[in-house]
Amino acid sequence: MPDQDQNSIGVALSGSTVRAGLVDEAGNIIDRREAKIAPENLVEQVATIARDLASIAPVSSIGIAIPGLVNRQTDSVVTSRFPSTVGGNLHAEFMRATGLRVEIENDANAAAYGEFKVGAGSGSRDMFYMMIGEGIGGAIILNGKLWTGSSGFAGEVGHITIDTEGLECVCGNTGCLETVASAPSIVRRARERLNRDSTSSLSRLGLKRNFTAFDVAQQAKEGDDFALMMIERTGKYIGTGVASVINLLNIERIVLGGGVMDAGSLILNPIIHEAKRRAFLSCFEATEIVAAKLGWDAVPIGVALLARNAADV
Amino acid sequence: MPDQDQNSIGVALSGSTVRAGLVDEAGNIIDRREAKIAPENLVEQVATIARDLASIAPVSSIGIAIPGLVNRQTDSVVTSRFPSTVGGNLHAEFMRATGLRVEIENDANAAAYGEFKVGAGSGSRDMFYMMIGEGIGGAIILNGKLWTGSSGFAGEVGHITIDTEGLECVCGNTGCLETVASAPSIVRRARERLNRDSTSSLSRLGLKRNFTAFDVAQQAKEGDDFALMMIERTGKYIGTGVASVINLLNIERIVLGGGVMDAGSLILNPIIHEAKRRAFLSCFEATEIVAAKLGWDAVPIGVALLARNAADV
Numbered sequence: 001m002p003d004q005d006q007n008s009i010g011v012a013l014s015g016s017t018v019r020a021g022l023v024d025e026a027g028n029i030i031d032r033r034e035a036k037i038a039p040e041n042l043v044e045q046v047a048t049i050a051r052d053l054a055s056i057a058p059v060s061s062i063g064i065a066i067p068g069l070v071n072r073q074t075d076s077v078v079t080s081r082f083p084s085t086v087g088g089n090l091h092a093e094f095m096r097a098t099g100l101r102v103e104i105e106n107d108a109n110a111a112a113y114g115e116f117k118v119g120a121g122s123g124s125r126d127m128f129y130m131m132i133g134e135g136i137g138g139a140i141i142l143n144g145k146l147w148t149g150s151s152g153f154a155g156e157v158g159h160i161t162i163d164t165e166g167l168e169c170v171c172g173n174t175g176c177l178e179t180v181a182s183a184p185s186i187v188r189r190a191r192e193r194l195n196r197d198s199t200s201s202l203s204r205l206g207l208k209r210n211f212t213a214f215d216v217a218q219q220a221k222e223g224d225d226f227a228l229m230m231i232e233r234t235g236k237y238i239g240t241g242v243a244s245v246i247n248l249l250n251i252e253r254i255v256l257g258g259g260v261m262d263a264g265s266l267i268l269n270p271i272i273h274e275a276k277r278r279a280f281l282s283c284f285e286a287t288e289i290v291a292a293k294l295g296w297d298a299v300p301i302g303v304a305l306l307a308r309n310a311a312d313v
Numbered sequence: 314m315p316d317q318d319q320n321s322i323g324v325a326l327s328g329s330t331v332r333a334g335l336v337d338e339a340g341n342i343i344d345r346r347e348a349k350i351a352p353e354n355l356v357e358q359v360a361t362i363a364r365d366l367a368s369i370a371p372v373s374s375i376g377i378a379i380p381g382l383v384n385r386q387t388d389s390v391v392t393s394r395f396p397s398t399v400g401g402n403l404h405a406e407f408m409r410a411t412g413l414r415v416e417i418e419n420d421a422n423a424a425a426y427g428e429f430k431v432g433a434g435s436g437s438r439d440m441f442y443m444m445i446g447e448g449i450g451g452a453i454i455l456n457g458k459l460w461t462g463s464s465g466f467a468g469e470v471g472h473i474t475i476d477t478e479g480l481e482c483v484c485g486n487t488g489c490l491e492t493v494a495s496a497p498s499i500v501r502r503a504r505e506r507l508n509r510d511s512t513s514s515l516s517r518l519g520l521k522r523n524f525t526a527f528d529v530a531q532q533a534k535e536g537d538d539f540a541l542m543m544i545e546r547t548g549k550y551i552g553t554g555v556a557s558v559i560n561l562l563n564i565e566r567i568v569l570g571g572g573v574m575d576a577g578s579l580i581l582n583p584i585i586h587e588a589k590r591r592a593f594l595s596c597f598e599a600t601e602i603v604a605a606k607l608g609w610d611a612v613p614i615g616v617a618l619l620a621r622n623a624a625d626v
Contacts (some may be wrong), residue, residue, distance in 0.1 A: 072594070086350060116450045126463060138561075142455065144458070148563070149439070149562055149564060149596075150565040150599045150600070151562025151596075152563070152594065152597070154561065154562050156560040156561060156596070157561055159592075160473070160556075160560055161475055161556065161557055162476075162477055163475075163477055163478075164476055164553055171593060172590075173556070173590070174591075179626040243473075243474060243559070244473035247466075247469040247473055248558070249453075249462055249467050250461070250464060250468075250469075252463040260397075277485075278486040280466065280469060280484060281470075282382055282384070282470065284462045286462075287464070298431055
């Protein structure tokens, strides 16, 4: 009979979806559930999924990852891309509804921990994680532990300024990395370019009115020059941020995940090239820059392991 | 009779000067020496000063701070603004010449440790230090210890990119913070501006052919509008870098030192203003941004305490 401390539930909340996994001590997902999010009834929805998964194997903790800032001192959600009904003291609400020990964590922190434990970060001691998707998040692992800063917010690499006079960002700043390297920014730049040059024969993208960053990456993979240029340009921007992380942290390994990295080597190569061009060579050479391995599973696996490990303390 | 482990010698090397202090366990400078650097004979020069200071009170360790990257794994100097005769395995040479335990450290790391132990970082647990002078260096203290990264280079905040299309930097990158916020960049920007508008009545600076960043700060203190604008602009740039550090590290305290900070509140206020404008408010509010307290003494004090503490391990 499995020890109930060996399994934990990991829940990844996004703007639209709840993805949950029953995760064993080695970071394997034993079973999983996925549902459209019910913002008005989120806590009960998560509790129902948790009861369902806990009927498969006993668990005593649940980790919940959200796309927002979590204050680790107060365990409260500070800001989030979330429906406004979600916020405040989620910790207490989830604990009451599930009867389990609860850890709430930023989704990039969760994914970082998952990759560190059983993914592309394995074998490293210090690791920086970047999650490049709808937004750009990040997380820092030092000496094998998540380093979340004074109040839990560390790692917000999407909001370092790479262009003092750049575009306005959702965070209020201008010229953040996120304004030019997130998935929506790829679409915006591609659209702007196609508007300027509507006769361009370079691209099939213009034929689709509502193309996504995923479409751009697909077209690039199929050899479309214009789409490829958009992906490479994005890689250059990400590489600029990566170089700043390298110079600031001299970190052993940088793991790049999130939807934008689905473009594979088409984006990884320009990232590495630009990082090498911009970082101190001695720092660059001390850093491995690699793609994440776990995909979407990084978040539920990571947050489940964080919840489990918190229980050990 | 003082225990010989209680005192240590701290030596700060710059491009032109050797400054050394005999430092007690509490970080007080008991006695000090200063000399013009003799690049062709540096090791012997330092050894002579060390013998002189060691005749005042017994010491068993010496810390040597240099303006360059020190590889902590090999204890060798990787790059430096130093005379080219200095480099390679300084560690072994200094040990042979002084007969003392030797620690070699980057000067920003040394200053950070000094400020952390007995200066503006006192009472904090996590601290970021920026040294803004001829160049811009930085250092990270986490959980009370210098965090130097995988190979000793962490903290190079002067070489994060704040303008992807910016000026070329000495490091090879373009648009580094250092290109717009170091002492030489203040002079360059002021000169460019005066060249464009030679009839400007705003400034007395144009009357001096070879003014320095110190002169600009002095004129600003005396109420010169043009000089004040130059200092404020510099503060905005530094604040941009500070905001990136805040978002990336969510660090408890940021200590700002180096010659450029001699402008006092004239530069500190715009730094804080810009950092607030650019950083996540939750992160900004979790950070104290303060001026360094120890001035030039931070380096010898810090490197002496690092050498002493290394001996404890």
